[in-house]
Amino acid sequence: MNNIIVCKSKTADNPYTFLNTRISVYSYEELCYYIFNNMVLISEDDMAERLVTWISDEIEMPELSDRVDVLIEKKAFAQDIMVEILTYGNYYSSEEVKNFMEECQKLRNMNPQEISKKKADGYLKYKHYIKAGAIYDDIIAYKESRGENDEFLGNIYHNKAVALAGNLQLKEAKDCFIRAFSLNNNNESLIEYFCVLAVSVDTATLQKEIKKRGMPAGFFDDLMMELGDSKEDVREMSIYNKVQKAVFNRMNGNLEDYDRRMDGVLGQLKDEFRSQIV
């Protein structure tokens, strides 16, 4: 394995944007990374003429552009086009591309629910919570209509809960985590349930619930430490700093500044929410 890979490609002035996730890539390496890690999210529309133009004009790789163009003309599968791109440079080794092709083969052998879960998990990774949640709901409806209340369904509920929590729908997230635990018996779901509970109820209620569920001694302290670490992470976020500044100015009587900053924060949150729907 090479620990150092020399970057030889150009950085594009204008990115290539993948339609499903609205993620933009600016270089050949980023294109490869996105393809390699998100094959299930890539549609036929992503492997189209506009990709050929971008490869040729923006990252100035005319030979690769021609090869992709030939495949598109022949109406090749999206997977074949992806492999062509991955094998062109040295960002991924031949071994890694071989693994990619095996993953593609595995995907073809999966049932529709498994494929859908992979898609939803991909959207979840890029914080498209609404899209992810909608797919999880479809899978849940299908499975429950057939009485298939298995570990797989439990994992679906778990990930749905993560999506709900991401959109601050904490009550629904709690319910989904506990449903997930009942199906998959995975402690991680239970722990996440308590994490969401800890930020939505008072300490007494939390401790009561911990006792009710028979959690081990010391669990409350571990949970508080985990939350403390998370709060540290939140403090590093720029949006947190913006809110802090707004509150500080309000406390000092500067309501105009407070309103302006909070409008900015709310605008940012709304834009992030809307981008999930697009």
Add this chain to the structure above:
Amino acid sequence: MGENQLYLGLDLGPEYTQLSYYNMDTGEPESVYHSEAKDTYLLPNILFYSHTHRKSEESGEKTSLFDYPGWCSGAKASACRFEEDGILIDRIYQKVLMNESIDVEGRQYKAKELLVRLLVLHIRQFTRELENCVIKKLVVTIADTDILLIKAVRELATVLRLSQEQFDIVSHLDSGLYYIFNQPEPLRNNSVSLFDFGNEGLDYYRIDITRNKTPEVINVTHKDYRDVFYFAKFGKNKEEMDEAFDEIVKKLMSETYISSVFLTGMGFVENWMKQSAATLCQGRRVFVGQNIYTKGACYRAVGGVYKAPLERYFIDTEYTVKSHIGISLLDGRDTFCPIVTGGEEWFNTKGRLNIFLNETNRLKLVYKNILTDKTRNETIEIHGLPLRPPKTTKISLEVEFMDAEKGAVIIRDVGFGELFPTTNKIYRKEFELAGAVEEAQR
């Protein structure tokens, strides 16, 4: 009508500038004289700003390229100071070295801005007399390889809208070599001497040529006699100066066989050399000239056949970066990947390398001496970058030099586009190349 393509050599000194252009008809560089002072090709580094034009500047009238209404330079500036109402600005070069500002009629200018203006006006005074000319290449040669001066002179390319390929800055040594190596070859059968006697005093350069070896080398040794041989020391006593110079010359000429000697600088303008001239001329050709640097720079600007005599040599001077600097790809074969390639003067040695780190935060810096072929390695760890998936930590590596021996590797977290944004962190690893040679020799 076709364009006149100009190849220019510009020698920037503290007090004077010299300009030369390549004469297509004679096939040689020729020094430029300004019409106001036809008896000299020394263009004084002074500007004059006329009060008459102040109002038009204040009104914000647009000016075209090269057009600085109210401003003039050189001998013209010297004449204007007596004929017009205005202000004379001198010591611009010195103020650039001090990074100072200059007040002109209540407006503050950075000295570097006025330096560029001065040089543009010197060039403009010449090109104005030519029809339909375009600068194909300009090489500026400088005595002080001071980074502030170099940065200031680089702005000249921007103002003149010259591309990187059309503009170079080199040292006096470099242009001196270009001049010497474009003289008849028998003058270089053995070593060559260059004496530069300027306002600061005497400098001596011995040029030794190593042939029949790989690589063939031009080695330039510099001896600084400024502390012991300078104008003020002798005053009007030319005889004493001649004797002192003769002592120096005897000692230097006994060190090795010298085929030819070049004398340049204001100190050799007057005819004071008697004894020392006799010593120098024993079995050698001796040449005196004040414009070898500007002409050498002009030869460099033209390139082609004028570059050929030097091409096969590695030029080893006090300004040359004598090492390639790069990294090992840590691929089992320790493949070397350069960030910068040595062999050029330090202020012209640049390079950038972008890499991806794959499950490592270590870099192995490699310094490869071109002359000895010895290598020194230095492993560094980059701390403080966020944990990212393999091959998504993209960093850029650049080298900046303070002189031919000392510099730093600048490491920047470039990020991985939108997927893993940059942290904007910058790291700096200083190095000393001389240490590399000693360590390799142990």
